[in-house]
Amino acid sequence: MLTNNQKLKPPFNYKTIILVLLIFFIFIFSFKRVGMPDVVDRLYEVTLDTIGLKDKSKIADGLSRISNEMWPPVIETKKDINLILNFDSSNLPMYSFIENQKVQLYETNIETLELEYIEEEVLFLVEPLGYLKVVIIKIIESIEIAFWASFIALIFSIPLAYYSAKNYAPNKIIYYVSRSIVSGLRAIPELISVLFMVLAFGFGPAAGIMALGLHSAGFLGKFFAEDIENADKGPQDALKALGSSRWRIVKEAVLPQVMPQYIAYILYILDRNLRMATVIGLVGGGGIGQELKGRFDLFEYGHVTTIILVIFIVVFIFDQISAKLRNKLIGNSS
Amino acid sequence: MVYPLLKIDSVSKTYSGNVIALNNVNISISDNEIIAILGPSGSGKSTLIRTILGLTSLDEGNIYFRNNNFKDKNYKIIRNSIATIYQDFNLVSRSSIIKNIMLGDITKISSWRVLFNLWPKETQDKAMDIIEEVGLNSIDFKKRVENLSGGQQQRVGVARALIGAPDIILADEPVSSLDPQTATDILNLIRETAKKNKISVLCSLHQIDFAKSFADRIIGMKEGNIMFNKPAKNILKFDLNKLYK
Secondary structure: OOOOOOOOOOOOOHHHHHHHHHHHHHHHHHHHHOOHHHHHHHHHHHHHHHOOOOOOOHHHHHHHHHHHHHOOOOOOEEEEHHHOOOOOOOOOOOOOEEEEEEEEEEEEOOOOOOEEEEEEEEEEEEEOOHHHHHHHHHHHHHHHHHHHHHHHHHHHHHHHHHHOOOOOOOOHHHHHHHHHHHHHHHHOOHHHHHHHHHHHHOOOHHHHHHHHHHHHHHHHHHHHHHHHHHOOHHHHHHHHHOOOOHHHHHHHHHHHHHHHHHHHHHHHHHHHHHHHHHHHHHHOOOOHHHHHHHHHHOOOHHHHHHHHHHHHHHHHHHHHHHHHHHHHHHHHOO | OOOOOEEEEEEEEEEOOOEEEEEEEEEEEOOOOEEEEEOOOOOOHHHHHHHHHOOOOOOEEEEEEOOEEOOOOOHHHHHHHEEEEOOOOOOOOOOEHHHHHHHHHHHHOOHHHHHOOOOOHHHHHHHHHHHHHOOOOHHHOOOEHHHOOHHHHHHHHHHHHHHOOOOEEEEEOOOOOOOHHHHHHHHHHHHHHHHHHOOEEEEEEOOHHHHHHHOOEEEEEEOOEEEEEEEHHHOOHHHHHHHOO
């Protein structure tokens, strides 16, 4: 016979039920505030539309229109040759050609003062891979942003990590100061801090680099410091007993132990910065994001598709390279 | 007057929670003498060695090295004359054999050399000689320590202690994680190299047989007190009963 103390606790009691009910009511209350009924309504309409029970759904309509416009991706550029300064038809850029196209225009008839519909033939200079070239130049800028940001993060994080490792900080004050700098840097999202960086450095890559760099310095500082704190104490004791100074202990007894982890962190930060560098342009940080935002605002969804595809390919390739690099470096470093 | 190499003078240490680790311990070690500290777990052997190394602070008493007090500022001279061998080897496992051995000399290398990994030629040569001396294969000098067996790792540990040409080696249970045959080999190695290079050894052990064949003098410790302190050949069963009863 079990005594009262030995009995297993029931999986729930009245407190659990109250808690579940409370959470349920909070969800119901919040459901309306965040506009979820609308979502349900529209999804319901889309479903009816797709299975043919209802004629028109705005969402299905809009989505199908956008997806029609998004495909095929635009990789060429077309320019009205009248708008090109000093156009020389005998000296065209590589692989480009001139195309004759009919353009529909409305023009004011001077006599009747009414708008008239006319058709005009315009010569266009077509570069078949022109837009792809623009996108590639822009994504290279994004990659550059990512590398510079990671480099800056590395430079900033090394002293931060040393001073925010409990066992190497010279005193408590420095420890807490650098710890709070590290958390502070991490707490501000890049998309916010880039707004301030734009104020300081102007629109363009520099603002993006500083915003991303400082944010990821927070990450690296934290990761590095925690690894220093958790490294095997044995070798550190051995060097300490010899009377070695702190930084020498870190260099010879801590760094060799944590190096594989550090390489993994740096590659992760590089990977993350590359993904963020594509986004940061949306708010003025330079790179492919700026191009994406511009095309999106002009409803040029074909161009948007090209940009998204290029971003996807670059991120994918980089992912593969960094995985290989990580294996190789961690396998052989000494 | 000839001062003893190392003099431990009325040293006491109490850990938090009133755990007495060392209680008024007096030990004097002369040149070229091999001493084993024997005692059950928790008898204060490791604490004694850690206080000599400065890894644990002492509550009372003094430690003198050739009449230099450890509390004074001549710590660096003292440190350069003391080397240590550890129970868990305390090697940098991802570094090479030669690097680990050279680390025993790290305090004598200038900062920029440490920073850029430019170890002086003499240090490298010395390390290579010692690799042979401790019975490791010098072809493997670039091998990572983590790929070695326990016995080989402890040989690297011994080599690291020898490179600084110390006056005394402190060994904290250097063989407790090794099998009996390897343990005998390592202890023989320590004894031989110490005698050859005229180095004193203070070694904590908990196997009586090892202590008897290894040491010139055995100090028995129990609960922070010294129970006996006599030449190894004079140790009687009566003495050992004091420790393990």
